[in-house]
Amino acid sequence: MSKRAVRDLRDLGALRDELRRAEAAAEAERQRQAAEQARRLREQQAFALAVGPVQPVKGPQRVLHAHQPPPPEPRQRELDEQAALAEALSDEVDVESLLLTDDGLGFRRPAIAPDVLAKLRKGHWAIQRQLDLHGLRRDEARESLAHFIRQAHQQSHRCVRVIHGKGHGSPGKQPVLKAKVQRWLAQRQEVIAFAQASGPQGGAGALIVLLASRQR
Structure with a gap:
């Protein structure tokens, strides 16, 4: 067998090993996700058994009005004017x-x-x-x-x-x-x-x- 043929076989073997590792990793991820989903399902079932049957509470009929900010008022200026006016009134x-x-x-x-x-x-x-x-x-x-x-x-x-x-x-x-x-x-x-x-x-x-x- 020629050296080139041997090299090609080695490359194919390495590629096959890489594909196997990728498949093994994908399978491990699928198993992890399945285990996580099973855990969540068990928790939901345990919560349902502990609480019992429930019904959603109807919310009050409320109308949400758009918030209207109050008009700006020159409060500080008014306070300053009031103070000046009060001081201007002499006894x-x-x-x-x-x-x-x-x-x-x-x-x-x-x-x-x-x-x-x-x-x-x-x-x-x-x-x-x-x-x-x-x-x-x-x-x-x-x-x-x-x-x-x-x-x-x-x-x-x-x-x-x-x-x-x-x-x-x-x-x-x-x-x-x-x-x-x-x-x-x-x-x-x-x-x-x-x-x-x-x-x-x-x-x-x-x-x-x-x-x-x-x-x-």
């Missing part, structure tokens, strides 16, 4: 010379007609919002009032009520916030007039405030 401003006491406590800007105060006391304008300052400390009341007036004016409200109390629960039975609220209101450019409320509207414990028309 030291003298407004007594501007208060009219001929027919009950009242205040009006020079450009406002005198009969406006009478109309305020008589309820000519409907009260659209009110702020109750009972129980608030001075700084809390000042900040709340600044925010309230600013927001009411932004919402184009013209007539609001500010309840400062009659002072029955204060030391000396004196209305602590009454004079301060008058000073604070007189410093707000949105406020063009205010008058002491009539009896049904709160009497000496409240002020009826008229706000300027908002420029559009």
Whole structure:
């Protein structure tokens, strides 16, 4: 036999061995997969025997609405403006010379007609919002009032009520916030007039405030 024939036989033998090894590996993989499938089946059967027959629970009839993100709000800017407005309201401003006491406590800007105060006391304008300052400390009341007036004016409200109390629960039975609220209101450019409320509207414990028309 020639050397070439011998070499060809050797190559065929090596190829046959390689095919046998590949078949053995494939068979081992098939056996492994079969064993794994059998194990999972045994586990499922064991779980079914332990739990018993079950039925799927019907889910509630729910409608999923698309989420609508809230509109962006300039919260930090509003907080900064509120702080600046509250700090701008001074307790030291003298407004007594501007208060009219001929027919009950009242205040009006020079450009406002005198009969406006009478109309305020008589309820000519409907009260659209009110702020109750009972129980608030001075700084809390000042900040709340600044925010309230600013927001009411932004919402184009013209007539609001500010309840400062009659002072029955204060030391000396004196209305602590009454004079301060008058000073604070007189410093707000949105406020063009205010008058002491009539009896049904709160009497000496409240002020009826008229706000300027908002420029559009």
